[in-house]
Amino acid sequence: MARATYIEAIRQAQMEEMQRDARVFIMGEDIVCNVFGTTTGFTEMFGKERVRDTPISENGFIGASAGAAMVGMRPIVDVTISSFLYPAMDQIMSIIAKSRYIYGGQAMLPLVIRSCLFYGNSNAAQHSDRPYSMFMNVPGLKIIVPSDARDMKGLLKAAIRDDDPVLCFEDSTCWSSKADLPDDPDFLIPLGQGEVKREGTDLSIIAVAGGVPIALKAAQRLAKEGISVEVIDPRTLVPFDREIILKSVRKTGRAITVDPAHESCSVASEISATIVENAFDALRGPVLRVTTPDTHLPFSPAIEKALYPSVERIVAAVYRLVGADRLIAEQGTN
Amino acid sequence: MARATYIEAIRQAQMEEMQRDARVFIMGEDIVCNVFGTTTGFTEMFGKERVRDTPISENGFIGASAGAAMVGMRPIVDVTISSFLYPAMDQIMSIIAKSRYIYGGQAMLPLVIRSCLFYGNSNAAQHSDRPYSMFMNVPGLKIIVPSDARDMKGLLKAAIRDDDPVLCFEDSTCWSSKADLPDDPDFLIPLGQGEVKREGTDLSIIAVAGGVPIALKAAQRLAKEGISVEVIDPRTLVPFDREIILKSVRKTGRAITVDPAHESCSVASEISATIVENAFDALRGPVLRVTTPDTHLPFSPAIEKALYPSVERIVAAVYRLVGADRLIAEQGTN
Amino acid sequence: MTYLGNDRSLEKYRRMVRIREFEAVAEAIHAAGEVPGSLHTYTGQEATGVGACIALRNDDYMVGNHRSHGHPIAKGAKLGPLMAELLGKVTGVCKGKGGSMHLSDFSVGSLGETSIVGSGIPVAAGAALGAKLQGTDRVALCFFGDGATNEGAFHEGLNLAAVWKLPAIFLCENNGYAVSTPTSEAVSVPDIADRGKAYGMPSAIVDGQDIDAVEAAVTEAVERARTGGGPTLIEAKTYRFAEHAVNMGRVLRDRGVEVDTWRERDPIHLYRAKLIGDGVAVGTLDGIEQEAKDAVQSALSFARESDYPEQLAAFDDVFVDRLPIPAYLTN
Amino acid sequence: MTYLGNDRSLEKYRRMVRIREFEAVAEAIHAAGEVPGSLHTYTGQEATGVGACIALRNDDYMVGNHRSHGHPIAKGAKLGPLMAELLGKVTGVCKGKGGSMHLSDFSVGSLGETSIVGSGIPVAAGAALGAKLQGTDRVALCFFGDGATNEGAFHEGLNLAAVWKLPAIFLCENNGYAVSTPTSEAVSVPDIADRGKAYGMPSAIVDGQDIDAVEAAVTEAVERARTGGGPTLIEAKTYRFAEHAVNMGRVLRDRGVEVDTWRERDPIHLYRAKLIGDGVAVGTLDGIEQEAKDAVQSALSFARESDYPEQLAAFDDVFVDRLPIPAYLTN
Numbered sequence A, B: 001m002a003r004a005t006y007i008e009a010i011r012q013a014q015m016e017e018m019q020r021d022a023r024v025f026i027m028g029e030d031i032v033c034n035v036f037g038t039t040t041g042f043t044e045m046f047g048k049e050r051v052r053d054t055p056i057s058e059n060g061f062i063g064a065s066a067g068a069a070m071v072g073m074r075p076i077v078d079v080t081i082s083s084f085l086y087p088a089m090d091q092i093m094s095i096i097a098k099s100r101y102i103y104g105g106q107a108m109l110p111l112v113i114r115s116c117l118f119y120g121n122s123n124a125a126q127h128s129d130r131p132y133s134m135f136m137n138v139p140g141l142k143i144i145v146p147s148d149a150r151d152m153k154g155l156l157k158a159a160i161r162d163d164d165p166v167l168c169f170e171d172s173t174c175w176s177s178k179a180d181l182p183d184d185p186d187f188l189i190p191l192g193q194g195e196v197k198r199e200g201t202d203l204s205i206i207a208v209a210g211g212v213p214i215a216l217k218a219a220q221r222l223a224k225e226g227i228s229v230e231v232i233d234p235r236t237l238v239p240f241d242r243e244i245i246l247k248s249v250r251k252t253g254r255a256i257t258v259d260p261a262h263e264s265c266s267v268a269s270e271i272s273a274t275i276v277e278n279a280f281d282a283l284r285g286p287v288l289r290v291t292t293p294d295t296h297l298p299f300s301p302a303i304e305k306a307l308y309p310s311v312e313r314i315v316a317a318v319y320r321l322v323g324a325d326r327l328i329a330e331q332g333t334n
Numbered sequence C, D: 001m002t003y004l005g006n007d008r009s010l011e012k013y014r015r016m017v018r019i020r021e022f023e024a025v026a027e028a029i030h031a032a033g034e035v036p037g038s039l040h041t042y043t044g045q046e047a048t049g050v051g052a053c054i055a056l057r058n059d060d061y062m063v064g065n066h067r068s069h070g071h072p073i074a075k076g077a078k079l080g081p082l083m084a085e086l087l088g089k090v091t092g093v094c095k096g097k098g099g100s101m102h103l104s105d106f107s108v109g110s111l112g113e114t115s116i117v118g119s120g121i122p123v124a125a126g127a128a129l130g131a132k133l134q135g136t137d138r139v140a141l142c143f144f145g146d147g148a149t150n151e152g153a154f155h156e157g158l159n160l161a162a163v164w165k166l167p168a169i170f171l172c173e174n175n176g177y178a179v180s181t182p183t184s185e186a187v188s189v190p191d192i193a194d195r196g197k198a199y200g201m202p203s204a205i206v207d208g209q210d211i212d213a214v215e216a217a218v219t220e221a222v223e224r225a226r227t228g229g230g231p232t233l234i235e236a237k238t239y240r241f242a243e244h245a246v247n248m249g250r251v252l253r254d255r256g257v258e259v260d261t262w263r264e265r266d267p268i269h270l271y272r273a274k275l276i277g278d279g280v281a282v283g284t285l286d287g288i289e290q291e292a293k294d295a296v297q298s299a300l301s302f303a304r305e306s307d308y309p310e311q312l313a314a315f316d317d318v319f320v321d322r323l324p325i326p327a328y329l330t331n
């Protein structure tokens, strides 16, 4: 058990699973030279057959991962930045998500596609995508969105061992955050299990990916004012732990969803819809969303940052909910 | 004003706009031979330069439409089936949605990408997509989802005249439905304006695309039982007419969203989230979603149909809401 | 009974006539409304499929496309599950989930018949990569049409295979058209085989109506692939006798006398004549044809007698574990 | 002052040194923390950009990529708005929305410098289609790297241009690497120019350090395109002196003495020597260099003195009309 970063957690998860299972290999653009630090030492350990640089052809090598998986390999594909998933969308949507189904269970596709959510640092609109919700809309893809180093290690290891295709979204705003990483080579966090990141009684914040650390900070600040906030991290989007969310909202009666992605058809919207559909009777006020508005991300550092969820925006939403509720309590229900 | 089908409305809209504006041209696979009937007579009228068959290379010709638009043309791209948008996702997401923004308004991309939602007739998972919600999650693309022939004509003509890129999703379950189509060459339905398709007082159904005719049938059946249902069709997803939805829900206090797409991160979810966020005080019960569950669409006719929204499923949801509400009325609020 | 051990030629003939007969019946029952969805027949291209598959080992891999009836039969699949699939029955090779465009039998080495044009090509490259990483000498054969060579997936898949020297054979069934579009209007070179030059990949053009020629070309490519020599692009010049898909004749381009010219080069007729010339008794060939008819009829009976899948089967096979069932279907 | 009318050679020299000087300053202010985001310098490739653009008319189109500093200056863009863009200022050529990877100046015919590898190629084909449909004789030039030729977009864009005989010039700046990956490990043919054969497209290989050679090759291609002869693929063999992007040296491949060898073929030094050999006075060239330094300095002052965009500008230019502003920003 040693403290390490989110990036290091990715490296350890990959390394341990490659050591454990000879069928696991990794490929992607410039992974031998290890731009982000997730494959440090890998070529020495595993050789260039299993640590494989690819030409710039995302549709080609992501599709190739499907073929390799079908014949018994367990590929990890490193797509670096999530915006580069778009050129490969056909293989992801038409082949990887659908092959098992369309062939009646004959195909098995144990593969992991990793990519990072690269926003917040003047990368401009073409490199700042956070596209997980569009993959959640298509059946057949499991999706993990770890928000801290420990979850990253446990979820990524579980993803590599999973027999279904898994997309792993790595939030770059979490890259340098640290946690204690278990050394147990079988430390796994089951896909589909959310976690209460902080207990509270007044209000539930359901946050995803880089939204989680911000929600935790907001909760900390609010605690000083006597407002007790529960923070829930679903951790995986598919399968989705609806119960942990509903349980929390049934307890607190108030909910805010936090999602660094664009608002329309976001995971934040999905969570809101789930809450109002299944826990309406418990709700004491609206479910508010704190997301990135439906505009692109500009390069200019002067105007980019204010577009993302922030502690301030979350706190304001909490005030609105708690305030509104006090009002209702004073005036009686309408 | 003559009665005609949804397909014929597409043909008329394209024809009238091509007659009106020499910059408009159409391209796509096998459009000269006119497989679906949306370009009948076009080669004779406009010649093969303006009615242009393409190689099977969606990313190539959709990207080319962007280039042509930037230099002053107004392309209509016929992508036949919406599943074929995936190979072109990079050009749609990275170029078409983002070019105007990333170049600070220097680029203008007046183009229309048409594709049909081809579900419900044993086309199997790879050909049955209804992917509009993923495009709604990315800024920069206007989206129309006409549910009847009249809307199709007015919206498609407006889309072709619009100076921004517009995706037009054509629901194949509406293909043969008919309406009176205005002859006025300037008959336009502004993008961003929803419509009350049927007035009612007890409950609002907000339905999109092929969900609208089904919702209308359900409303008709329920009317006989004394339940008055209002049916709202947003008609365009971007820009999105939130006000028409909220106004209706504020009136009726109950809402169901109907969407033939998969449930997670769907337009149905987005509408639910919008309602609970903005009209919570008016709500007398949960907002229910009638969607396609998050499984793929199977080929077998024995098991495909039951997966889509149906009159029965909508009626059951209405009973649940109205019933639940009656219960509340009887027992007092809890 | 298969002839492979004793007589390769008869087995080749047998597989071709099984495809022909399977599709004749498939068309008939589609016309009668028994088969839902679309139907793209392979009739006319049988020599390409069988010539290629006969050059493979049983444990080699194969990937195909929407025109999927011929490939599995060519590779030796049983007919019953294929026919049942057309009817959407639970005994179908894909349990009724795939239908006519996806007759993929993994038990004979198939890794999919995928109906998104070009999408099988990267998959085949990946299977070849897998075989290589596993240290086996298996190869992967990929069928695709002329139209598919205009997709980016073709380019990326072939470049990967070439750069990594993968044991893959890319077999383009150039039937002259993609739906209504003649190859010459969509492909910017006279021969698809020219495209191999962009990858430094050996390529060959072969008469797709001549099963022996196809077999020879694929055998050479398989040999190269198995021995570490890397991938090959083969263009088989062939023709589909019917329209792109049934019921599309109405709208599509009139192909005029071209069809008749090609019908004179019916691959089954040509091979029958050749076998007779080689001294095979007419009765033997008639017997094979009769056996095919019987096999298809019994496949049809099997299919018709089979059940449809249960409604909840719609939630199987999205993942290894069944999905949760939505409430409206359980109440 | 531009030299184009009087003296084409001096104008070529002038544009090259302006690029070099612009980037020297850009690197310095990036190192000082004044420029956010990444920075991919063009240093070493100036002859390719300028040689190509000088062969175009002002009203011809151009599409580039993430390595975007050189292309607009080569096509004649003003420096102030480019520098202001690097700083994210509202006076930037993209109003601060694009940054270093997207220095695209539509006023000189640019249609984008797009940072998704390969994505500019279909756009250029489309611009050429537009020019053709409009009956003008404009052409579209597309810059992209060696790595981009492995993307499906390259294949689809070139095939479209070839099939439709579009007035396009596809100029591959082969600088030997895509990030850390040598061209030879990712591209399955010795020369990118070989890829033209897959489209029946005329292609040429040119020394990318020799501005006259580049100009000649592009001029020939432009001539062909303008007169209805269709597209051309040109491979310029060049080299980037710096790493893929600044601050990436640490992790990337050691290129060893290769860099020094290539530095001996610095395109600006080569051309300077040539001009002097042709009798141009050293003072004239020194003057041009000084003018470039001054111009870049005044661009920097302009950029520094400019304002950042207002917060609400983030909602402009998604569409022609401004988006609704979210409540949290208006209260």
Ligand SMILES: Cc1ncc(C[n+]2csc(CCOP(=O)(O)OP(=O)(O)O)c2C)c(N)n1
Residues within 6 Å of the ligand: B029, B056, B058, B084, B087, C066, C067, C115, C116, C117, C118, C144, C145, C146, C147, C148, C149, C175, C177, C178, C179, C244
């Ligand atoms: C990506 C994609 N685009 C378009 C289609 C529609 N489509 C189905 S088959 C076909 C023609 C394919 O032509 P070819 O590859 O030559 O195969 P053939 O049908 O001639 O055997 C087309 C355009 C599709 N299925 N997938």
Ligand SMILES: Cc1ncc(C[n+]2csc(CCOP(=O)(O)OP(=O)(O)O)c2C)c(N)n1
Residues within 6 Å of the ligand: A029, A056, A058, A084, A087, D066, D067, D115, D116, D117, D118, D144, D145, D146, D147, D148, D149, D175, D177, D178, D179, D244
């Ligand atoms: C689709 C896509 N994949 C990956 C990247 C990351 N990336 C940026 S530049 C680059 C290398 C491009 O190489 P090349 O085309 O040779 O251009 P060069 O940088 O050498 O000028 C890569 C891989 C990207 N921007 N887009």
Ligand SMILES: [Mg+2]
Residues within 6 Å of the ligand: C145, C146, C147, C173, C174, C175, C176, C177, C178, C179
């Ligand atoms: Mg064909």
Ligand SMILES: [Mg+2]
Residues within 6 Å of the ligand: D145, D146, D147, D173, D174, D175, D176, D177, D178, D179
């Ligand atoms: Mg390069």
